[in-house]
Amino acid sequence: MEGLIMTSYSTSEDYCKNIFDAICDKDGFITKNDILDALDESGIVTDDPRISKLITKLNTFSRIDKIDFETFLDFSSDSISLIEKSINKGFIIPDFKDFKKEIIEIYNETQKNESGQNANYIPQLARVDPDLFAVAFCSVDGQMITLGDYLHPYCVQSTAKAVTYCIATELNGEEKVHKHVGREPSGITFNAIALNKHNLPHNPMINSGAIMTCSLIKPEWNLANRFEYITQIWKDLAGGESTGFDNATYHSEKETADRNYALAHYMKEVGAFPEGANIHSALDFYFQTCSIQVNAKKMAKIMSSIANGGICPLTNKKVFSPTTVRNCLSMMYSCGMYDFSGEYAFSVGLPAKSGVSGALVIAIPNVGGFAIFSPRLDTNHNSARGVEFSKRLVDKFSFHNYDHIDCSNKINPVENRMIAESNLTFELIWAASTGDISEVKRVVVLGADINKGDYDERTALHLAAAEGHLNVVQYLINKGADINAKDKRNKKPIDDAKTNGNIDVVKFLEKISDQ
Structure with missing residues (x-):
């Protein structure tokens, strides 16, 4: 687009006319593609719920139909601010076309990495095609990038722990949650049969901690209602899109869970659980959360809600409080990447959580969320491609928590x-x-x-x-x-x-x- 829209206007109609004039031809007409192209170039996709009515109206026009201002005014009222921001580069990533080009380049370079192997302790995970590779990004303004196998369903596994922690904190408050689970890196493997000096799980991002946070979510309800409750929250985070459930993986989780059962009994023995907790119910609930099924596109939307302080950018619905999200991001930053957490915090410097399915999520506070899926794992049980993508991302962009933006030779994508x-x-x-x-x-x-x-x-x-x-x-x-x-x-x-x-x-x- 030539230049930016002037933002001085006296009425809403003047505002709309200003936008229309920025994209119309010399005869005072636009086509539907003028609007769709502006939205697409800024990262707003056609299945965005915020423009559903607009898309329905635009679908009544052919590609060459001329649209005058009065018609534009009639069908664009619900989406006018998004159209204006698209033309005016008003979203958090203003130069989205360039940003997407760089992300595609990082994806293509990372795809060459064929190191690692699938998790093999659960048959369902071992059988997944190791060559699958998906990357999706959703900004806090709802700008989307989807690459590779982004619609392929996969189990969230341990990436669920971040959402579970948020739900438990919203229901119980920070003080009660951390009365039963610590907030320090463990320094040992994620499934180690070990507790901290207070006989509590070290943090909510390892197995023992996640079992504990599961025990704090509606413990008085039956399993079916508890699971229905959390999946509604996942749906809210994803902008109204439902998650799936992998029943086969759920049963495999239960059948290979000796260590998790041992962890739960150990925590019960030392009095770590809240009074009256049913550890078998907590374990079943934990296995259910690990077996939630998403795709990368959906998971990127969920992470954008986390990056946006708990508010879904696609619906503007507040799901979590900013304080809950802040605490979750802190836990992800220090404890989210298994035995590699410290090194990841040092080299990547972003809140992240991985899972043995090959899932990896990254939240860039106030910018957006990435979801990466690639089943091959490195020796730290993290997605090999996911870790490489993360490193390439912060090598290219000034996303590392401690990058000095003004004196860095990296790209600052949130700057026009x-x-x-x-x-x-x-x-x-x-x-x-x-x-x-x-x-x-x-x-x-x-x-x-x-x-x-x-x-x-x-x-x-x-x-x-x-x-x-x-x-x-x-x-x-x-x-x-x-x-x-x-x-x-x-x-x-x-x-x-x-x-x-x-x-x-x-x-x-x-x-x-x-x-």
């Missing part, structure tokens, strides 16, 4: 690059005109284009030469400034220096020209 580049150009030209060499150097380090001009096509070198700032001129030339750049008046920097009688600058530029 067009506006950012314009701001840098303005700052550079202004600093050059005032002779502030320190500011000039700072802006150049941030990536300002030295040869980009202002509205008169005057570059920083033009301004520095015109004002007689020899040290700035020398620095800019050293950094690759074009000595022959011409402004709208066809003037070069040396011409400005001559006009203003800046002899030292003229001599320097003539010397450079003669070389």
